[in-house]
Amino acid sequence: xxxxPFYVDRLGEQDIPAIMEIERxxxxxxxxxxxxxYELRYNQAAFYRGIRTSEPHLPPLAAYGGIWLYPPEAHIxxxxxxxxxxxxxxxxxxxxxxxxEANRRGAREATLEVRVSNVAAQKLYRSFGFQVVGKxxxxxxxxxxxxxxxTLKPLDTDLLERRLFREEHTVRERWRSRTPSLA
Ligand SMILES: CC(C)(COP(=O)(O)OP(=O)(O)OC[C@H]1O[C@@H](n2cnc3c(N)ncnc32)[C@H](O)[C@@H]1OP(=O)(O)O)[C@@H](O)C(=O)NCCC(=O)NCCS
Numbered sequence: 021x022x023x024x025p026f027y028v029d030r031l032g033e034q035d036i037p038a039i040m041e042i043e044r045x046x047x048x049x050x051x052x053x054x055x056x057x058y059e060l061r062y063n064q065a066a067f068y069r070g071i072r073t074s075e076p077h078l079p080p081l082a083a084y085g086g087i088w089l090y091p092p093e094a095h096i097x098x099x100x101x102x103x104x105x106x107x108x109x110x111x112x113x114x115x116x117x118x119x120x121e122a123n124r125r126g127a128r129e130a131t132l133e134v135r136v137s138n139v140a141a142q143k144l145y146r147s148f149g150f151q152v153v154g155k156x157x158x159x160x161x162x163x164x165x166x167x168x169x170x171t172l173k174p175l176d177t178d179l180l181e182r183r184l185f186r187e188e189h190t191v192r193e194r195w196r197s198r199t200p201s202l203a
Contacts, residue, residue: 024192025075026082026110028117031068033060038081039070046100048162059097065089066097069117071110083110087118091126094119094175099141108198109190111144116184119148119172123180129173133159136166145170148183 031039036056043050051059059066068086073079085099096118101111119130133156134141150170159167 022074024195025073025078026071026191026195027074029070029072031060031070031084031086033057035070035081035084036060038079039084041079042081042084042100042102045103049160051098059086063088067121069114069121071114079104083114085114085118087122087127087130089122089125089127092128094122094127094130096130096132108194109187111141112147113184113187113191115144115148116180116187119175120180120184123175123177128175129171130175131169131171133167133169135160136168142168142170145172148172 033056036053039056040050040053060068065088066086067089068084070084071082073082079102081102082105083099083101086097088095088097096115099111099114099118101114119127122130130150131153132145132150134145136155150172152168153171154169156167156169158164
């Protein structure tokens with residue numbers, strides 16, 4: 021048993037089954053394997069990162085997310101955490117990973133859409149400094165729910181690097197407190 025089973029990695033087409041396993045559980049309008057095949061193989065403007073686990077008894081993929089990078093803009097295309105690992109700051113860690121990398125590759129601002137009812141995700145985004153800048157009316161076809169457009173501008177390199185460090189630290193702490201034998 022390792023002390024800390026999570027590590028960050030690039031994602032590829034071979035990860036589509038593990039992605040879909042989470043995608044179908046957490047989104048009411050899941051992307052299809054075909055969309056992920058395009059995103060992971062052909063979309064030159066996109067990059068995807070995952071948080072994998074190193075323990076065979078854990079789900080292989082704990083979280084995944086991606087960015088469409090059109091410098092100076094980075095658009096968060098998706099982000100999701102496996103239900104088994106919610107509330108451990110894996111979402112925060114992954115968001116910091118994505119934003120730091122986008123910033124290194126020329127992004128100076130980040131945008132995303134989020135359901136008006138998705139208070140958990142909005143809280144996460146606000147904690148990074150994202151602000152609501154607009155609305156897309158009836159954006160989601162399943163229930164015709166509106167999307168909030170949220171933007172973080174400018175991307176502050178130092179702040180993001182520090183946030184990345186802190187988020188990983190928090191994940192380590194929360195994992196330790198979840199695993200009594202390691203406490
Ligand atoms: C949104 C999501 C990615 C957050 O991931 P997570 O790892 O559970 O969240 P974190 O542990 O990193 O939370 C960071 C902060 O966000 C806020 N937050 C996260 N989940 C929350 C919840 N259920 N209720 C209230 N606040 C929440 C909190 O402020 C939290 O910090 P704290 O625990 O120190 O108070 C995850 O809930 C998810 O996968 N949801 C389904 C997919 C989705 O909605 N994706 C976003 C689409 S726009």
